[in-house]
Structure formats: C-alpha cells, structure tokens
Amino acid sequence: MDLIARIAAIVGEKHVFVDAEAQAPFLTDWLGKYRGAAAAIVRPGSTEDVAAVLALCAARKIPIVPQGGNTSMSGGATPDMSGRAVVLSLTRMNRVRAVDPVGNTMTVDAGVVLAKVQEAAKAAGRFFPLSLGAEGSCTIGGNLAANAGGVAVLRYGTMRELTLGLEVVLPDGRIWDGLTALRKDNTGYALRDLFIGSEGTLGVITGAVLKLFPQPMARATAFVAVNDASAALALLSSVRARSGDRLTAFEFMTGDCLSLILKHISDARLPLGAPPPAAVLIELSDADDELELTGRLESALVEAAEADIVLDAAIAQDGAQSKAFWRIREGVSQALVREGKAAKHDVSVPVAAIADFVAAADAAVTAAAPGVRPIVFGHLGDGNLHYNLLPPVGLGDTEFAALAPGLTHIVHDETRRRRGSISAEHGIGQLRVSEMPRCKAPIELELMRSLKGLFDPDGLLNPGKLLPGPAEN
Numbered sequence: 001m002d003l004i005a006r007i008a009a010i011v012g013e014k015h016v017f018v019d020a021e022a023q024a025p026f027l028t029d030w031l032g033k034y035r036g037a038a039a040a041i042v043r044p045g046s047t048e049d050v051a052a053v054l055a056l057c058a059a060r061k062i063p064i065v066p067q068g069g070n071t072s073m074s075g076g077a078t079p080d081m082s083g084r085a086v087v088l089s090l091t092r093m094n095r096v097r098a099v100d101p102v103g104n105t106m107t108v109d110a111g112v113v114l115a116k117v118q119e120a121a122k123a124a125g126r127f128f129p130l131s132l133g134a135e136g137s138c139t140i141g142g143n144l145a146a147n148a149g150g151v152a153v154l155r156y157g158t159m160r161e162l163t164l165g166l167e168v169v170l171p172d173g174r175i176w177d178g179l180t181a182l183r184k185d186n187t188g189y190a191l192r193d194l195f196i197g198s199e200g201t202l203g204v205i206t207g208a209v210l211k212l213f214p215q216p217m218a219r220a221t222a223f224v225a226v227n228d229a230s231a232a233l234a235l236l237s238s239v240r241a242r243s244g245d246r247l248t249a250f251e252f253m254t255g256d257c258l259s260l261i262l263k264h265i266s267d268a269r270l271p272l273g274a275p276p277p278a279a280v281l282i283e284l285s286d287a288d289d290e291l292e293l294t295g296r297l298e299s300a301l302v303e304a305a306e307a308d309i310v311l312d313a314a315i316a317q318d319g320a321q322s323k324a325f326w327r328i329r330e331g332v333s334q335a336l337v338r339e340g341k342a343a344k345h346d347v348s349v350p351v352a353a354i355a356d357f358v359a360a361a362d363a364a365v366t367a368a369a370p371g372v373r374p375i376v377f378g379h380l381g382d383g384n385l386h387y388n389l390l391p392p393v394g395l396g397d398t399e400f401a402a403l404a405p406g407l408t409h410i411v412h413d414e415t416r417r418r419r420g421s422i423s424a425e426h427g428i429g430q431l432r433v434s435e436m437p438r439c440k441a442p443i444e445l446e447l448m449r450s451l452k453g454l455f456d457p458d459g460l461l462n463p464g465k466l467l468p469g470p471a472e473n
C-alpha cells in the first residue's frame with residue numbers, strides 16, 4: 001500500500017489532504033514570506049494516530065513538519081519546496097482533557113487554540129495568563145514548541161514557566177507520557193524543558209499540563225507618551241517601585257510605529273491626539289480592588305511626570321477604553337504586513353541596555369542604508385524588542401531584499417555586543433537559521449546537534465528549521 005493510503009487508514013481518509021486547494025492554507029506562513037509543498041496534510045485525531053503516523057514515516061524516511069495554528073513569525077511550520085514532507089496539523093486534537101481547581105492545573109490536547117484554554121480557565125474561575133496577538137488561532141502545541149512569550153511575561157513568565165507536564169510522540173513513534181502535574185520533581189534531566197522551545201525538531205507534542213492562576217478581578221491600563229526608550233526605562237523603574245509584581249504588561253512603541261498603526265488599522269485610535277515620539281502601554285492587575293490599583297498607577301505616573309519622564313498619559317476609565325488602548329498595540333503586526341515587506345528581528349537584551357541598543361542599532365542601520373525606516377515595538381519590560389526595518393520610501397522589494405541580510409547582521413551584532421539573543425520569542429525557524437553559526441557558540445551548536453541526533457537520528461522532524469546543516473558552519 002502506498003504511504004497516503006496507509007496514513008488514511010490510520011487517521012481516516014477525510015483527514016488527509018492531497019489536492020492543491022485543500023493544502024494551500026497549510027503551505028504558506030502567516031507573513032506570506034515562505035511557501036512550501038507537501039506529500040500530504042495529515043490531521044490526526046489522537047495521540048495514538050500521531051504515534052502510528054510517525055512510526056510509518058520513520059520506517060520510510062519521510063520528513064514530518066508539525067503544525068499548529070500556523071502563526072509562526074519565523075517560517076517554523078512551513079515545509080520546504082521538495083514536496084516530500086508530511087505536514088502534521090494538530091488542530092483536530094482540540095480537547096480540554098481535565099481541569100483541576102485544587103491543584104490549579106489544566107490538561108489539554110496540543111491542538112487546542114490558546115483562546116479556548118483562556119476561556120476554559122475562566123469558566124473554572126481560574127486564569128491562564130499566556131496572551132498574544134495570535135491567540136485566536138495559535139495552539140498550545142505551537143506555543144510550547146516556540147516557547148511563546150506575549151504581553152504578560154513580566155508577571156507570569158513564558159510558556160516554559162507556565163507548563164508542568166508534557167506528552168510527546170518521538171520521531172520513531174514511541175510515546176513519552178510526561179503528563180505529570182508535579183511542581184517539584186528532581187529525578188534528573190528535565191526532558192520537558194528540552195521539548196519546550198525545540199520548534200518541532202525533537203518530537204511532536206500531543207498534550208500538556210498547564211498551570212492556572214487566580215483570576216485577576218482588577219485591572220488598570222494606561223497609555224503613556226514618552227520621548228524615547230530611555231524615558232520608557234525610567235518609567236518602568238518608577239512603576240515597578242510602586243506596583244511590584246502587579247505590573248503585568250509594559251509594551252513599548254515608537255512614534256513611527258504608532259503612525260503606521262493609524263495608517264493601516266481603521267479602528268485604532270490614539271487617546272492622546274497626534275502620535276508622540278514614543279509610547280508605553282502599561283497594565284497592572286490584581287486579585288481585587290480596582291480603585292486601589294488605579295490609584296497606584298496614577299501616583300506612579302504623576303511622580304514620573306514631575307520628574308519629566310512622562311509627556312502625557314491617559315488611564316482607561318472602563319473595560320471598553322482599556323480594550324481600545326490594547327487595540328493599538330495588537331494592530332502593530334497587521335499594520336506592518338499591510339505596509340510591505342520588512343526585515344524582521346526579535347531580539348532580547350538586558351533590560352537596562354534597551355535604550356542604548358535602540359540608539360546604536362538606529363544609527364548603524366541608517367548609516368548602512370540611508371532612509372531605512374526602523375519600526376520598533378515590543379515587550380520592553382522583558383528586554384524584548386521587535387526591531388523591524390522597512391525599506392526606504394521608493395526602494396523596491398527586490399533591492400531591499402538584497403540589503404536586508406547586511407542590515408540583519410548589524411542588528412544582531414548590536415544584540416550580541418550586549419550579550420543578547422537573536423530570538424526572544426518568535427523562534428529561529430527558517431528565518432534565522434543561517435544566523436545560528438554566527439550567533440551561537442560552537443559548543444552550544446555541537447551540543448544541540450548531539451541532542452538532535454539522539455532524538456531524531458535520521459533528521460526527519462522539521463528539517464531545515466532551528467539547526468543549520470553542517471555545511472553552513
């Protein structure tokens with residue numbers, strides 16, 4: 001029997017897509033930057049289906065590309081153009097398996113969409129804090145494979161810190177049941193942590209035990225105009241001193257970034273009139289007492305204004321206004337796509353080095369490519385900036401594509417100079433794989449390759465992503 005017929009016998013014929021039209025949405029990434037081809041799109045319905053498909057593909061040396069919501073910002077879930085790979089889409093596996101309100105955990109299938117997890121937590125009187133612009137489509141498996149961050153890392157941490165246990169199918173089809181809900185387990189190497197952030201290169205995640213938190217009943221949101229990243233850093237210190245771990249989000253956007261949002265996102269409105277040189281969106285949250293929380297935010301902002309750190313500020317008066325402030329921040333990715341092809345960077349540096357990084361990178365890229373337009377935003381409180389570069393006005397896509405690798409080297413060199421990382425949360429995928437030998441120490445790459453060889457000796461899981469081939473060293 002041929003491969004497709006065998007896979008259909010495992011998952012059911014209607015869950016195997018071979019015609020071009022049905023395959024199309026799975027073969028292009030969210031940014032429209034990468035296109036691939038596949039032998040089939042396969043939609044397993046259970047962990048056992050995944051295990052059987054992986055065992056079959058391993059025996060025939062067929063590459064597998066795991067895919068969740070396909071919202072990767074680094075081409076991580078798009079196959080290459082060879083047409084040999086099977087794209088394994090986990091979205092049929094979308095059950096919340098169990099909620100444990102005593103242990104404060106939730107056990108889910110890997111294909112559950114993040115927003116559904118948030119809703120299920122809320123229905124149980126609890127809170128799951130991972131929150132990001134793609135939450136209506138991205139899946140828990142993708143969040144884990146990418147170790148997603150988002151807007152509440154400051155208070156709750158990344159996906160790694162939000163996860164207790166995993167269920168993973170290994171490339172040869174064996175199932176590792178690590179679905180424990182233990183907060184303490186010192187029995188050796190943390191296998192769970194190897195799979196989190198492995199971008200689908202070590203195993204297919206099929207289930208997870210997630211941590212839940214008390215539902216924050218009080219929120220205070222402010223949109224604050226500042227002069228630059230340096231003022232934003234001073235504001236961060238001041239708000240943190242007043243609010244401690246109630247500080248949940250601290251999002252930075254430059255004035256150019258705000259102008260771009262106003263240009264492309266029709267329902268985005270700035271609360272303070274014309275775009276300031278830069279702005280910060282701040283959110284505090286707590287179990288209760290909204291008045292007290294708003295008071296804290298207000299005092300911090302008054303103090304910062306008196307110290308000339310803040311130019312102007314608006315505090316949301318109700319939920320609708322808070323949502324409107326967030327609409328501005330959430331519109332950035334879409335606004336960038338609508339403006340054109342950008343050279344995208346997702347860097348992290350020590351928080352205190354952020355302002356210095358922005359000034360140095362801006363100066364270096366504009367010296368190398370006069371007229372290039374930095375569009376800078378991100379999770380400043382985490383030291384994570386999305387440092388995007390739009391082409392100079394009038395320069396065509398092809399000409400800019402020729403300049404982009406050199407500009408990326410400049411941005412990544414400024415990052416490394418400050419002992420930063422070239423991927424804070426979007427992953428390496430295909431977008432940054434060629435930068436790995438320049439930006440990772442040889443010993444790190446060697447250890448990563450050894451692990452890959454141990455888990456996946458035939459290199460079948462998500463080839464071409466995360467790890468460069470030996471020839472690229």
Ligand SMILES: Cc1cc2nc3c(=O)[nH]c(=O)nc-3n(C[C@H](O)[C@H](O)[C@H](O)COP(=O)(O)OP(=O)(O)OC[C@H]3O[C@@H](n4cnc5c(N)ncnc54)[C@H](O)[C@@H]3O)c2cc1C
Nearest residue numbers: 068069070071072076133139141142143145149150200205
């Ligand atoms: C508008 C927008 C805003 C975003 N904002 C943020 C943000 O603030 N923070 C952030 O961290 N990211 C952000 N992202 C990026 C993206 O949404 C996240 O990386 C998300 O975690 C990917 O989930 P997904 O289900 O779409 O995964 P996919 O895109 O389908 O896959 C991502 C990677 O995970 C692998 N993978 C998927 N499922 C599995 C599985 N079950 N087992 C093993 N490997 C798997 C894939 O092979 C690929 O390498 C944003 C994206 C968009 C479009």
